[in-house]
Amino acid sequence: MCGVFGIINHSEASKLTHLGLHALQHRGQESAGIVTSDGGQLLQHRGMGLVHDVFPEQQLERLTGKNAIGHVRYSTAGGSALKNAQPIAVNYSRGCLAVAHNGNLTNAEALRERLEERGSIFQSMSDTEVIVHLIAASVQHTVEDRIADALTQVRGAYSLLFLTEDKMIAVRDPRGIRPLCIGKLRGEENVHTVASEPSSFDLIDAEFVRNVEPGEMVVFTESSVRSMRPFSSMPQSSCIFEYVYFARPDAVLDGISVYEARKNLGRALAREHAIDADLVIPVPDSGVPATIGYAEAAGLPFEMGLVRSHYVGRTFIEPSQSIRHFGVRLKLSPVGSMLAGKRVVVVDDSIVRGTTSRKIVKMLRDAGAKEVHMRISSPPNQWPCYYGIDTPTRAELIASSHSVEEINQYITSDTLGYLSLDSMKRAVLACRTAPEPPKPNGNGIHLPVLGPSTPEDFCDACWSGNYPVRFIPHSGQRQMRLMDI
Numbered sequence: 001m002c003g004v005f006g007i008i009n010h011s012e013a014s015k016l017t018h019l020g021l022h023a024l025q026h027r028g029q030e031s032a033g034i035v036t037s038d039g040g041q042l043l044q045h046r047g048m049g050l051v052h053d054v055f056p057e058q059q060l061e062r063l064t065g066k067n068a069i070g071h072v073r074y075s076t077a078g079g080s081a082l083k084n085a086q087p088i089a090v091n092y093s094r095g096c097l098a099v100a101h102n103g104n105l106t107n108a109e110a111l112r113e114r115l116e117e118r119g120s121i122f123q124s125m126s127d128t129e130v131i132v133h134l135i136a137a138s139v140q141h142t143v144e145d146r147i148a149d150a151l152t153q154v155r156g157a158y159s160l161l162f163l164t165e166d167k168m169i170a171v172r173d174p175r176g177i178r179p180l181c182i183g184k185l186r187g188e189e190n191v192h193t194v195a196s197e198p199s200s201f202d203l204i205d206a207e208f209v210r211n212v213e214p215g216e217m218v219v220f221t222e223s224s225v226r227s228m229r230p231f232s233s234m235p236q237s238s239c240i241f242e243y244v245y246f247a248r249p250d251a252v253l254d255g256i257s258v259y260e261a262r263k264n265l266g267r268a269l270a271r272e273h274a275i276d277a278d279l280v281i282p283v284p285d286s287g288v289p290a291t292i293g294y295a296e297a298a299g300l301p302f303e304m305g306l307v308r309s310h311y312v313g314r315t316f317i318e319p320s321q322s323i324r325h326f327g328v329r330l331k332l333s334p335v336g337s338m339l340a341g342k343r344v345v346v347v348d349d350s351i352v353r354g355t356t357s358r359k360i361v362k363m364l365r366d367a368g369a370k371e372v373h374m375r376i377s378s379p380p381n382q383w384p385c386y387y388g389i390d391t392p393t394r395a396e397l398i399a400s401s402h403s404v405e406e407i408n409q410y411i412t413s414d415t416l417g418y419l420s421l422d423s424m425k426r427a428v429l430a431c432r433t434a435p436e437p438p439k440p441n442g443n444g445i446h447l448p449v450l451g452p453s454t455p456e457d458f459c460d461a462c463w464s465g466n467y468p469v470r471f472i473p474h475s476g477q478r479q480m481r482l483m484d485i
């Protein structure tokens with residue numbers, strides 16, 4: 001999972017991008033990068049770690065130029081290393097180009113092999129670099145056409161931001177798997193911004209204009225915005241896990257409020273898995289809105305029975321199992337006075353390996369809870385994501401090899417209830433706002449917000465195994481043998 005942000009035509013482009021990336025930090029904490037352009041050249045800085053650490057003020061001062069794109073990374077394809085950090089910036093026969101990618105390509109390995117056989121030399125293990133090579137090798141003339149040519153060869157999920165010397169280009173894959181939206185700075189005529197989530201617009205005083213539509217390319221210059229449709233249309237497959245877990249709750253993605261969707265998931269969960277209990281508590285932070293919905297529908301008191309330390313990042317990000325075990329204890333602690341002798345419902349958004357839930361149940365029992373009922377606001381997660389969410393292999397997903405009752409035993413809860421697939425989709429769709437009317441404004445931004453409107457418009461592969469884009473498996477043998485140390 002990653003976050004992308006870009007802005008065009010602002011004298012403080014790098015500083016606003018820095019702020020925009022802060023608002024997207026939840027989408028990736030491994031590395032961050034910004035590339036700016038000043039009409040003549042591109043300037044790049046990338047580093048490992050959080051946005052705040054990668055960009056001290058003097059670094060931002062050096063990133064001059066009125067246009068910028070940035071990226072926060074959470075590795076899915078390619079390892080966690082500076083080489084794989086984004087944006088990727090290159091010089092090629094037509095000038096300079098930088099790209100920031102959210103998503104995962106499903107045929108990157110096959111394309112990479114073909115390109116390498118023809119002489120391409122790759123600098124990283126990232127699937128995004130394949131796009132750059134395809135653009136460089138294209139015989140088309142304009143950068144827009146070269147990008148379109150490259151992207152018609154790739155498959156999978158991509159919400160992309162490109163930066164050239166004088167353009168910023170946003171592209172969303174034809175299925176619209178990952179989100180991407182357009183904003184505009186308040187009080188400024190031609191300062192456009194693009195981000196994975198609209199939360200970053202609020203921080204820089206920009207207003208949400210609309211989503212980039214699935215299969216759309218939007219070309220921004222300092223004085224114009226042009227919308228193109230270079231791909232043949234396909235059914236929409238918006239990632240529903242964005243609503244369940246990944247996106248920030250204050251985001252509205254494709255016309256659906258993430259917060260409202262989570263609350264509604266909690267209500268549906270309470271209806272499907274009611275239980276006699278004294279209180280409902282969330283696994284903070286991501287489980288909070290669903291717990292509010294659960295408590296409301298079940299008529300139970302909502303309490304913060306677990307306190308979260310905000311000085312520890314998302315535990316899942318840690319790369320090794322041993323660190324993750326430690327991380328749960330580091331991150332959450334129980335409020336004993338509230339739990340002692342109580343029958344507690346605990347709501348979380350998902351169980352991946354089962355490690356977190358098992359630790360939480362033990363923690364709550366140690367703190368005196370009389371009963372612990374685990375409720376999950378999505379179905380059993382049985383299949384890995386090939387479209388940009390960092391999930392482990394199938395073997396590591398506890399629900400791929402264990403029944404709900406076996407998982408209940410493993411995590412040692414009294415009862416365990418998962419929301420059904422059908423209810424999950426209906427609960428999210430019920431939070432869809434009416435489609436926006438078209439916004440003609442003469443500069444190419446004129447399409448209505450469509451977004452998912454039926455259960456079929458969501459990608460639910462991690463629960464159903466129905467992958468909308470075929471994943472082309474690769475040998476897994478390839479390794480980068482040239483290392484920075």
Ligand code: AMP
Pocket residue numbers: 245283286314316317348349350351352353354355356357389390391
């Ligand atoms: P686990 O201990 O592996 O079962 O992890 C479960 C926890 O990870 C839940 O609290 C989820 O909120 C969280 N989670 C689920 N999917 C992801 C993901 N792709 N990245 C980070 N955290 C996740």
